[in-house]
Amino acid sequence: xxxxxxxxxxxKRSLSWTVVFLLPLVMVLSGAVNTLMAxxxxxxxxxxxxxxxxxxxxxxxxxxxxxxxxxLVWRSEHQGGNWNALMSxxxxxxxxxxxxxxxxxxxxxxxxxxxxxxxxxxxxLVFGLPGMPPPDYLGITAxxxxxxxxxxxxxxxLSMIFRSFAVPIAVAFTGAGLAVVLLLAELPxxxxxxxxxxxxxxxxxxxxxxxxxxxxxxxDVLTVLGASGLLTVVLLFGSVAWLERKxx
Amino acid sequence: xxxxxxxAELTKTRRLRTxxxxxxxxxxxxxxxxxxxxxxxxxxxxxxxxxxxxxxxGLAFPVCSPLLLAVLASRQVDIEHQSNGWIFAQTSRVTxxxxxxxxxxxTGPGVGLATIxxxxxxxxxxxxxxxxxxxxxxxxxxxxxxxxxxxxxxxGLHILLAARIQNQLVGLGIGVLGTLFGVFASAMPAAIAxxxxxxxxxxxxxxxxxxxxxxxxRPAVVSIAALAALAALGFTAVTTFFDHKEA
Amino acid sequence: xxxxxxxxxxxxxxxxxxVVNDLNLRIPEGCVYxxxxxxxxxxxxxxxxxxxxxxxxxGTIEIFGEPMSRHSRRRLLGSIGxxxxxxxxxxxxxxxxxMRVVQRLLGLSxxxxxxxxxxxxxxxxxxxxxxxxxxxxxxxxxxxxxLARQPRLLILDEPTNGLDPAGIDEIRQxxxxxxxxxxxxxxxxxxxxxxxxxxxxLGILSGxxxxxxxxxxxxxxxxxxDLILSxxxxxxxxxxxxxAADAHIDGSAVRVSGLDSTGAAHLxxxxxxxxxxxxxxxxxxxxxxxxxxxxxxxxxx
Numbered sequence: 159x160x161x162x163x164x165x166x167x168x169x170k171r172s173l174s175w176t177v178v179f180l181l182p183l184v185m186v187l188s189g190a191v192n193t194l195m196a197x198x199x200x201x202x203x204x205x206x207x208x209x210x211x212x213x214x215x216x217x218x219x220x221x222x223x224x225x226x227x228x229x230l231v232w233r234s235e236h237q238g239g240n241w242n243a244l245m246s247x248x249x250x251x252x253x254x255x256x257x258x259x260x261x262x263x264x265x266x267x268x269x270x271x272x273x274x275x276x277x278x279x280x281x282x283l284v285f286g287l288p289g290m291p292p293p294d295y296l297g298i299t300a301x302x303x304x305x306x307x308x309x310x311x312x313x314x315x316l317s318m319i320f321r322s323f324a325v326p327i328a329v330a331f332t333g334a335g336l337a338v339v340l341l342l343a344e345l346p347x348x349x350x351x352x353x354x355x356x357x358x359x360x361x362x363x364x365x366x367x368x369x370x371x372x373x374x375x376x377x378d379v380l381t382v383l384g385a386s387g388l389l390t391v392v393l394l395f396g397s398v399a400w401l402e403r404k405x406x
Numbered sequence: 407x408x409x410x411x412x413x414a415e416l417t418k419t420r421r422l423r424t425x426x427x428x429x430x431x432x433x434x435x436x437x438x439x440x441x442x443x444x445x446x447x448x449x450x451x452x453x454x455x456x457x458x459x460x461x462x463x464g465l466a467f468p469v470c471s472p473l474l475l476a477v478l479a480s481r482q483v484d485i486e487h488q489s490n491g492w493i494f495a496q497t498s499r500v501t502x503x504x505x506x507x508x509x510x511x512x513t514g515p516g517v518g519l520a521t522i523x524x525x526x527x528x529x530x531x532x533x534x535x536x537x538x539x540x541x542x543x544x545x546x547x548x549x550x551x552x553x554x555x556x557x558x559x560x561x562g563l564h565i566l567l568a569a570r571i572q573n574q575l576v577g578l579g580i581g582v583l584g585t586l587f588g589v590f591a592s593a594m595p596a597a598i599a600x601x602x603x604x605x606x607x608x609x610x611x612x613x614x615x616x617x618x619x620x621x622x623x624r625p626a627v628v629s630i631a632a633l634a635a636l637a638a639l640g641f642t643a644v645t646t647f648f649d650h651k652e653a
Numbered sequence: 654x655x656x657x658x659x660x661x662x663x664x665x666x667x668x669x670x671x672v673v674n675d676l677n678l679r680i681p682e683g684c685v686y687x688x689x690x691x692x693x694x695x696x697x698x699x700x701x702x703x704x705x706x707x708x709x710x711x712g713t714i715e716i717f718g719e720p721m722s723r724h725s726r727r728r729l730l731g732s733i734g735x736x737x738x739x740x741x742x743x744x745x746x747x748x749x750x751x752m753r754v755v756q757r758l759l760g761l762s763x764x765x766x767x768x769x770x771x772x773x774x775x776x777x778x779x780x781x782x783x784x785x786x787x788x789x790x791x792x793x794x795x796x797x798x799x800l801a802r803q804p805r806l807l808i809l810d811e812p813t814n815g816l817d818p819a820g821i822d823e824i825r826q827x828x829x830x831x832x833x834x835x836x837x838x839x840x841x842x843x844x845x846x847x848x849x850x851x852x853x854x855l856g857i858l859s860g861x862x863x864x865x866x867x868x869x870x871x872x873x874x875x876x877x878x879d880l881i882l883s884x885x886x887x888x889x890x891x892x893x894x895x896x897a898a899d900a901h902i903d904g905s906a907v908r909v910s911g912l913d914s915t916g917a918a919h920l921x922x923x924x925x926x927x928x929x930x931x932x933x934x935x936x937x938x939x940x941x942x943x944x945x946x947x948x949x950x951x952x953x954x
Contacts, residue, residue: 177579184583188590195595214589222473222582230575323574324477328430331473335434342445414757421745485743489783494741494798497704497734498758499727 161249161257168234175230175265178223182273185215190280200281204291207281208298209365211273216302216361217341218334220269221309221354225330227265228313229323231258236321255397258318262310267303274299294374298363301382305360308353308389309333315397330354344369350385353393411500415508422481428516431474435524438466440531448620455538457613457620460549463528464611467521467553468588472560472604475517476581479564480574482509487572502569503645509565510558510641517557525550545612545622552610552625559603559637560584566644596626606633655718657682657806657837658703663712665698665861672698674861676712680839680854685832687852688841695861696841697738700810703839704735717805731759734804736812740795744784748775748794751783755798769801773827789820796827807831809840813847825851845944857948864948873939876947880909880917882924883933893927894920908937 169175189210193200200206235241244254274295281287309330316326337355340348341362346369349355359369360382366372439462446462448454486492486505495505525546532541567577584604591599591608599605609626658680665673673695680686690696701707703714705726714721716729742751752766770776773793778786783794792812799807809828813821828838828851842848855872857865865872884890887902894900898920900909912920921934937943 177576177583180579180583181586184586188586188594191598192590192593195593218469219582219586223579226575226579226582233573233575322481323578324481327473327578328477339441410757410760414754417750417754417757418743418746420750485745489743490737490739490741491743493706493737495758496706497730497737498755498802499730500758 161253162260165231165257165261169231169261169265175227178226178230178265179269179272181219181223182211182215182269183276185219186211186273186276186280190284194284200285200287203287204277204281204295205365207277207285207287208291208295209367211277212302212361213365213367215273216358217338218331220306220357220361221330221334221337222327223269224262224266224306224309225313225316225327228262228310228317229326231262231265231314232317233323235318251398251401255314255318255394255401259307259311259314259394259397262314263303263307266306266310270299270303270306273302294364297379298360298374301363301379302357302360304386305357305382307386308393309357311390311393311397312353315393315400318397319400334358341368350381351389353389356382356385356389411504411508412511415505415512418485419482419512422485424478424482424513424516427474427478427481428520431470431517432520432523432527434470434474435463435466435520436527436531438469439463439524439528442466443531449536452537452539454620455536456532456541457622459528459532459536460542460545460613460622461611461615461620463525463549464592464607464613465589466524467557468591468604468607469585471557471607472584472588473578473581475557475561476564476578476584478513478517479509479561480568480577482513483565483568484574486569501649502651503647503649506565506569506645506648507641510562513561513565514558517561518554521554521557522550525553542622545624548625548627549610549612552627552630553607555630555634556603556606556610559606559633562637562641563603566641569648600629603633603637606630655682656680656715657717658686658839659715660703661713661715663699663702663714664710665695665702665707666710672861673702673709676858676861676863677866678856678863679866680837682837683832683835684837684854685828685848685852686837686839686854686856687845687848688839688856688858689845689848690841690843690858692843694843694858696843696858697810698861699858700735700737700808700839700841703808704730704733704737706737731802732805733808734799734802734806735808735810736792736795736799737808737810740791741798742783742786742791742794744782747780747782748786748790749779751794752779752797752801755801759802761801765801765803768803769797772800772830773797774823788815789817789823792816792820792824796824800831805835805837807836807838809838811841811843813842813844821847857944865944872944874913876939876944877911877913878937878939878943880912880920881933881935881937882907882909882921882931884924885930885932890924890929893924893929 193210235244278291281291313326313330316329320326333354337352337358340352340355341358349359362368362370363378364372364374439459442462442465443449443458446458449458492502492505496502529541529546532538564577564581567580568574571577587602587604588607591605592611592614596609599608606629609629612625613620613622656679658678660676660678663673663676664671676699688696698707702709703716703721705721705723717732719725719729721729752770756766770779773796775790775793775797778790783791786794796812813824816824828840832838840848852869854868855865856863865875882890883906887905887907890907891900891902898909899911900907909920921931924931
């Protein structure tokens with residue numbers, strides 16, 4: 159917990175995460191502008207609002223956004239003598255990796271909450287939709303946040319390995335591209351084990367787009383949770399193992 | 407601007423993988439265009455075959471370019487931040503503004519080459535795999551030149567951003583936002599597309615789905631020319647401002 | 654005497670605070686000019702003004718007898734090598750590639766590059782990436798990049814910063830060699846000891862103002878170190894000196910202030926004639942801090 163708090167102190171002075179936080183907002187707004195321009199109302203209310211905001215967001219901006227946040231979380235460590243200070247400190251490898259991945263996951267979860275809030279705000283203010291988004295979306299938002307964990311751990315690991323900020327983000331971009339291919343090909347197995355495809359698939363839950371059936375079954379939820387948990391653990395162990403074996 | 411300074415700038419480009427990234431741009435655009443055309447039913451009907459390819463490439467450029475251009479510009483500029491290069495250049499008679507102009511001169515041709523290569527590869531694919539007869543040469547050349555201009559404008563913008571804001575992640579974040587603008591601008595009214603440079607990716611597009619119909623149109627040449635002129639003026643003004651700013 | 658650098662009433666103000674105030678620099682040709690002062694005293698700002706990286710708020714600069722301005726800088730900078738703030742050098746390139754950047758930028762010959770690399774003795778490290786250089790190697794590469802154009806004037810901002818004693822000594826010898834070869838060197842430091850022995854001219858800056866400028870000898874005359882006398886019985890020695898002498902007992906020795914060479918000779922002769930035994934007579938080691946104390950009349954740095 160202490161290590162996590164230290165992470166947020168390091169991030170506090172750096173305002174660049176605001177750029178990433180703009181992503182969900184822009185997604186929702188552009189979805190709304192599209193709908194307005196077509197002279198339509200979201201025919202299916204909150205469902206349409208969500209679908210137009212979340213699906214494209216999950217295909218590529220989300221992965222790249224996590225990639226940028228990961229580079230940001232690791233940036234300060236790659237500068238000056240900070241790396242040596244971190245490695246020679248009393249913090250264990252496990253805790254370094256966990257604190258970075260943890261703070262990154264919290265930022266990522268923040269992005270999802272912002273997405274849902276933007277959908278609610280735009281739905282109410284622009285389209286005057288009745289009531290509030292159904293509570294289902296709160297559940298889906300939580301699921302997306304969980305599905306982001308493997309990507310967060312993976313991107314955090316890449317940003318740890320590479321001093322360059324460009325390489326991890328290029329990987330995220332390529333990963334998201336491959337994910338789109340997998341999702342288009344509707345290969346159910348691979349989609350669940352490829353982290354970038356997992357977030358794409360999760361943002362599609364209940365939308366009926368791509369391979370989604372349009373309604374969420376318990377199996378879907380359990381698959382997302384199981385796959386995320388498993389991938390997160392594997393990737394965490396991988397990152398720790400790399401850092402343990404690396405010479406500086 | 408002296409040739410020697412340009413040669414020095416080219417020497418710095420070593421190991422930055424600029425070539426690899428421009429190649430990635432060409433490959434990504436070509437791949438995405440062919441993939442989208444191959445999955446579109448329009449491609450197999452003779453009268454729409456070329457239109458399908460033009461629609462595909464019109465989407466592939468805004469999807470692939472903004473982020474890659476941001477990375478390209480940022481890497482070329484960040485080396486100066488990392489190495490006290492601005493001051494060294496100044497004491498070697500190259501002002502900060504001139505350095506930015508040199509960076510546009512060294513990265514620009516690569517981006518131009520990638521843009522034209524992607525266009526030619528898609529054209530070749532259309533000739534080999536499609537059965538739409540003769541390609542619409544005028545539209546093809548017009549689109550390629552216009553999208554080339556937009557790419558160069560976005561590249562120039564990112565060079566200035568990277569030079570001004572030391573934290574390169576800001577530029578990359580803006581690149582991602584730019585991708586969104588680029589992709590969504592086609593669904594927005596033209597007036598909104600005119601506001602940001604990324605919106606122009608939709609203004610240059612020559613084939614668009616209007617509902618289920620594929621419609622061909624001429625690229626918004628006047629808008630692009632205005633953008634290019636404004637960008638050239640802006641780039642010159644900002645780099646001149648850099649020259650007069652104190653170290 | 655001809656000056657390579659001379660400034661008249663050079664000042665730089667940011668808002669109401671004067672970072673550099675009314676500076677009249679005089680750097681004679683062929684000397685090593687030690688530019689001393691604590692951190693934040695305006696050394697870097699002055700050097701940046703000399704290079705026309707920033708513009709003076711008022712005052713003028715002449716380099717090689719020509720006014721330095723935004724118009725003449727391009728020509729003048731061709732004969733000035735410099736190292737300001739941290740050393741330059743692109744981390745993703747090797748030393749040799751960095752030198753090639755300099756070569757192309759300034760249109761230099763292979764010989765000029767080879768000579769610069771030889772001068773800093775970096776020949777064996779040229780195929781290594783600069784990212785993997787030690788600080789001392791980076792510092793030397795930076796100097797080689799500054800030297801490649803065979804400058805008449807070399808301006809180095811804290812080149813010994815962060816170096817180990819061997820590295821510092823190497824830079825000192827390098828500066829000496831360059832000065833012997835006719836290059837005028839201006840070198841800044843916040844530690845007197847680091848350039849004390851190399852510099853033959855000194856300028857001391859504090860709070861943006863020049864406290865002292867002149868030769869080493871002149872500096873030590875301006876602020877005479879105490880004479881320290883070791884004798885068997887300091888109390889007795891003190892009693893032998895007349896009351897006019899500014900002397901007091903300091904442990905097992907007598908410390909006499911404000912004596913020049915002649916005065917010291919008189920005093921020692923007087924003590925010997927009076928039958929006192931003198932084990933040792935020496936000048937106190939003076940640190941930059943002590944010199945400052947003298948120059949500022951006990952003020953803070």
